[in-house]
Amino acid sequence: MKCVFVCVVVLAMLGVRVQAFSFNDLTDYVDKHQEEYVEALRDWVSIESDSSDITKRAELQRMMGVVEEKLRGMKGNVSMMDIGTETLEDGRVVALPSVVTAVFGDDENKHTVCVYGHVDVQPARREDGWTTDPYNLTEINGNLYGRGASDNKAPVLAWIHAVEAYTALNMELPVNVKFLIEGMEETGSNGLDVLVESQRDAFFFDVDYIVISDCGWQSTRPALTYGTRGNCYFYAQVEGPKQDLHSGVDGGAVIEPMSDLIGILNSLISASGQILIPGVADAVADFTEEEKKIYEKVDFDMETYRSSIGVERLMYDNKVDLLAHMWRFPTISIHGIEGAFCGFGTKTVIPAKVTAKFSIRQVPNMNPAVVEKQVTDHLHGVFQQRKSPNKLKVKMIIGVKPWLTDTKNALYEAGKRAVKKVFSVEPELIREGGTIPIARTFQDMTGKDIIMLPIGGFDDGLHSQNEKISRYNYMEGTKLFISFLHEVSHIKNN
């Protein structure tokens, strides 16, 4: 409070008028600055901040520095928080990228909103099938293509620009705003749990609400997200010969690790997509009639979705079952195999050590520790039946719980008002099949109310080729955040 007061006095002495809140002025400001906002996104996308590739760690750290610099430039109280090290598969110990925090305002009479975001990205290579350079933001028909554009660089920038707009117009921020921006989200927010726990009584002490904009709408209609799935990511490694062999010279002499691996992978999932690991389905919360009714009301066009992802047929032929299996049932995906031949052309190799990567999305009331045991026991059991001379290792690399909240609290009501103000429609209430590891961590460790306020489009292609965010979603999203900060300031204390 004191600081704000002093500032106001200083500004007044300098002849700078503190302007009263005007939503129109703020949205005008956004419209007038959209080219700058696109340029800022271009700069951020150009940094290959891929957290899953250790060779890109310097780029990732550079990305954190760019965020820090931007927030310092806005006169925030900025810190680079060290979150320790990680141990790689080969035993090397490397530093995790710093987490950037920034504080704008500390008025005790205002609510305090903590904005969480991340600026690391999934891998992307032109050879994967991108039609543009993934690290060179390219605008086509109002869409801004680039890796990380929607997940999560534009939303983080939109939050920064929202705060900046208030400051630039000399409007008082209606709430105190804190930023917590990390660089390890795509690999499971390694190191953040410890930070959140250690900061519970420091950085988080005066935080009232946590907002996360790391997801997307379900259709063209704006949405509020009230649940996410967790994720258990596994490595299953079969090791045989001490090095790769020649399929002609040695083929017939050894049980090949690849055939063992394919044999055990095939035991995970049925042809119709059901998880075959004993016990996994037992923990899943009952699918209630009430829930089905909520799903029936969701504005989701199956044909639009089917055609946007380009499959011939979806796994379920009705909206309720489909949404349920994307949002509230576990699924298993086999992502690929490390160590086998994966290049172009023909190589006649017997790979010596092959590691399958697969993951199981978690829903209430699954427990990653239990899933880890179920998967490990199951795979070892199937492998044992094969009587193979090779060795199997199963390891859970990531284990993140799901998150679910109540959409009738004051925070979601503020979110609904903000959406209404900017888009003139009620938001959809949706769940999200993806995982935002930190949501559950925030909930468990801080006990604060959390809201997910997405601005990404339903067809943004997160983690895929040709990821994009539309200029519309980026700019209107910035306005939504401006509006949301104002609406939160009207929440009455209990």
Place this chain on the structure above:
Amino acid sequence: MKCVFVCVVVLAMLGVRVQAFSFNDLTDYVDKHQEEYVEALRDWVSIESDSSDITKRAELQRMMGVVEEKLRGMKGNVSMMDIGTETLEDGRVVALPSVVTAVFGDDENKHTVCVYGHVDVQPARREDGWTTDPYNLTEINGNLYGRGASDNKAPVLAWIHAVEAYTALNMELPVNVKFLIEGMEETGSNGLDVLVESQRDAFFFDVDYIVISDCGWQSTRPALTYGTRGNCYFYAQVEGPKQDLHSGVDGGAVIEPMSDLIGILNSLISASGQILIPGVADAVADFTEEEKKIYEKVDFDMETYRSSIGVERLMYDNKVDLLAHMWRFPTISIHGIEGAFCGFGTKTVIPAKVTAKFSIRQVPNMNPAVVEKQVTDHLHGVFQQRKSPNKLKVKMIIGVKPWLTDTKNALYEAGKRAVKKVFSVEPELIREGGTIPIARTFQDMTGKDIIMLPIGGFDDGLHSQNEKISRYNYMEGTKLFISFLHEVSHIKNN
């Protein structure tokens, strides 16, 4: 004959004495020049002539040029033979690397030996687990490590040095020697069939014997090889969404191509390594008692082999069954999957289009055209049962027949004498599990006698990490070739 006579006269006029054959002088010459020979191999290994990678095509063409230059320097009658183009998967049409031919001598009273070799290599990357740079020849304890060292660059150089030794010592070559060196062996000798057919009455017209040194011994004892397996290489591609999806956002909505692919791959092979494709085993020639007796006599230590490849247990517990399954039964190897995630780290992707690469080694009396239909029908049958909305394409990329010959003919007797002369032991008579596509082509198209005269060690790691040839095998191999040319000159015409 005329040319040699003129040469002798000219050399005599120049005061250059034509020396009489002296095996000791020739082997002394080899011993004195071994550092030069190693340097030549270093130069050749440094060229990344990977025929399976289209981006390396210029390097491969450069390699062919180096071979041409070397043979021209030896005053051979050298040609670069154009073998046309290939059409890549993406529709591009590219030139195949030229085939180098060279002729040394055309004395009608001498036999003519055609030496076949290749200078293309399998892919190799340090990340695959090489402990040295695969393209920088590195000597450790008498072994020369590098991609292509044993397969097939050192053997080709040894043949060149064998001819060169005669010339350097002014000794008359005991036979006419022709070289045929190609650059597409590792991907199925694309384009060579057509060349051989077109040259049947030209380059091959006066050829009596064809010698191939593109294989290895079975133990530390020198060997002659009398059979090779063929190979049918397949791509099985499952295609679903139009691009990769996010396993969180979209997981549960689609039947994933990876699970379909793993399901059909698992139908190819049993846990104990048996091929499960109906019909494939039917064509295999009966395993006779006589054959078993030959295998019993082979100097092959199962424990040495087991420990050299580093597996806990071999597929068969007795020598005869093991050799039979490496040499004269078909085997199937799954090499890897293109299009799935194969890098380090964790990527939560649903790959949209995945292509498995696998191959089936061919033995008498299998027919690649029949195998192609059996595999295609089988996979489509299994896929159909899955009722998947995805699309399956099966394609045979390479289809090479096996080769088998008689070890009691005059050519093999010459080979036996040559081995005895250099190594003071009788050679082992072995088969080879790998494929040398051109052997069968030569046999079918030219009708000439063929011998396989290997100089590679049993533990050279062809197609694997840390491929090597020992200095011993390289140098003694050169002497073997010198001796062989001499012994062939003693074969009596029928």
